[in-house]
Amino acid sequence: MNALASNPIADRDNAISVDDLVIHFHTRAGTVKAVDGVSFDIRPGETFGIIGESGSGKTTLGRALAGLLKATDGHIRYQGREPAALSKAEQRQIRRDYQIIFQDPHAALNPRMTILQSVMEPMEILRDGDARQRQRVAKEALERVGLPAEIGRRYPHELSGGQKQRVNIARTLTLKPRFIVCDEVVAALDVSIRGSVLNLFADLQKELGITYAFITHDISVVSHVSDRVGVLYLGRLMEVGPAAAVTEKPIHPYTQALLSAEPLPLPSDQRDQRRAIRLQGEIPSPLAPPSGCRFRTRCPAAQSRCAEQEPAWREVAPEHWVACHFADSEGGPLDREQSIQHNNNR
Ligand SMILES: Nc1ncnc2c1ncn2[C@@H]1O[C@H](COP(=O)(O)OP(=O)(O)OP(=O)(O)O)[C@@H](O)[C@H]1O
Ligand code: SF4
Ligand SMILES: [Mg+2]
Structure with missing residues (x-):
């Protein structure tokens, strides 16, 4: 079996259910109400677009969906389950299953690591398999995102922005995620290569059944890739459909x-x-x-x-x-x- 094959997703549940989610940041200036009571579902295998102006709370919401931020109030349920109610092993599984890719492809890569080392890193952190298995999965992931094998020996500064974003996608794929938050993933890329990176995301969804939350302020991108769209304004949803x-x-x-x-x-x-x-x-x-x-x-x-x-x-x-x-x-x-x-x- 292909080492990157995703876990099949049970379609009886939503991939994610967000219920009256609140995320506040306590700062010296006061309480920043970045996300302030939003409810929506993301269904298995769909792309849920999230749009809104700068500062509307998109990244905060995305980080919460990927489990990187704790809710101040409200709930996020993964396939109907609340992480706090799960065993430690199940919580670890959720952390692998729900991933995020950010806008700046360079920031995520360690300049002193070769590309292959960078792609292997998440598996090392999670102690997946042995060194040989990790290398095999990493090479397969690089191939899957359309990069030549020799790129594994290079360093991040030797790659173009589009290639670096493909490396980030490969890194994420090695964990076999069910769900990926894509936070402005093509915004930093040259317009001429955005289409090919968006097509890669679409191909991966078809092949591996991955669910996406696609955050962008580029309406043409969101209308192109999404099944449903949510419009966020000042921490609240204005429209979903x-x-x-x-x-x-x-x-x-x-x-x-x-x-x-x-x-x-x-x-x-x-x-x-x-x-x-x-x-x-x-x-x-x-x-x-x-x-x-x-x-x-x-x-x-x-x-x-x-x-x-x-x-x-x-x-x-x-x-x-x-x-x-x-x-x-x-x-x-x-x-x-x-x-x-x-x-x-x-
Ligand atoms: N860690 C934090 N501490 C305090 N305030 C924060 C923190 N993170 C985000 N914010 C604030 O929360 C609000 C929402 O920020 P967020 O980054 O989610 O917006 P965004 O919609 O992703 O914007 P952009 O389109 O510019 O990326 C902003 O006012 C931001 O300054
Ligand atoms: S008209 Fe509708 S959108 Fe405009 S301020 Fe009133 S409730 Fe809000
Ligand atoms: Mg943002």
């Missing part, structure tokens, strides 16, 4: 604003041109998020109710969830404004 629905017909004013800031890749792009909404000002501080709806200080449709009441998390269409007082199956408040304007202009 099928990728096509969220990226082509978003309902929440924040998602609409994020998308209208994106240049359209093709003249034939299906996105509705009437949704040109300027995102004004900076994202507020997570030390003191606005009352009620967090987006209200920048929302063109905000009303007094938005400051007083936090919008409920509602399923406005099948699988399509939105947190806005004025959203329903017909669309969001800005859609209605536009259709009123449109009718008045006729």
